[in-house]
Amino acid sequence: MKLIKEIAFASALTLASLVAMPSAFAHEIKFGDLVISHPWSRQSPMGADVSAGFLKITNNGAADDKLVSGTAEIAPVVQIHDMKMDGDMMKMFEIEGGLVIPAGQTVELKPKAKHIMFMKVAKQPAVDTSFKGTLTFEKAGTVEIEYEVVDPQATMDH
Ligand SMILES: [Cu+2]
Secondary structure (H helix, E strand, O other): OOOOEEEEEOOOOHHHHHHHHHHHHHHEEEEEEEEEEEEEOOOOOOOOOOEEEEEEEOOOOOOEEEEEEEEEEOOOOEEEEEEEEOEEEEEEEEEEEEEEEOOOOOOEEEOOEEEEEEEEOOOOOOOEEEEEEEEEEEEOOEEEEEEEEHHHHHHHHH
16 A cells, blocks of 8 residues: 655645635645645534545546545445435435546545545534545546544535
8 A cells, every 4th residue: 555645735825715714624635646635524413423525636647546445543444425306305325436537637636526425423523623535546546635524514515
């Protein structure tokens, strides 16, 4: 398993976001041809046994890569999900075969869209803490990341 972690502070941070969150979380992880930006999660209501993780993945390489799996400290089961309309209901489903990160493009995982699904969460993480996880890509291998946990009320329009 190849583990390369290089943390660089995002250059485009506004003063507002610097004030709003600890700088340790305002990070980018450069990993081979990939850049992973600001992994975050939000606390689900107490009693819920699921949560979700969000981040941006940029592929600066010449070839497509694919996010195939992940792990998280808070959950024994981690899946990669997308959403689709089923009648007039939005439903989520596991992306079969992994999430393609096309060469030269950025894929954003965000609320109401693609996300990392944490399942069988025994204990919801506290707001303003973080938890570790990994993401495994078909070509780039496995990278360690850390999700910032935010208040769900603060992310309605995130
Ligand atoms: Cu999901």
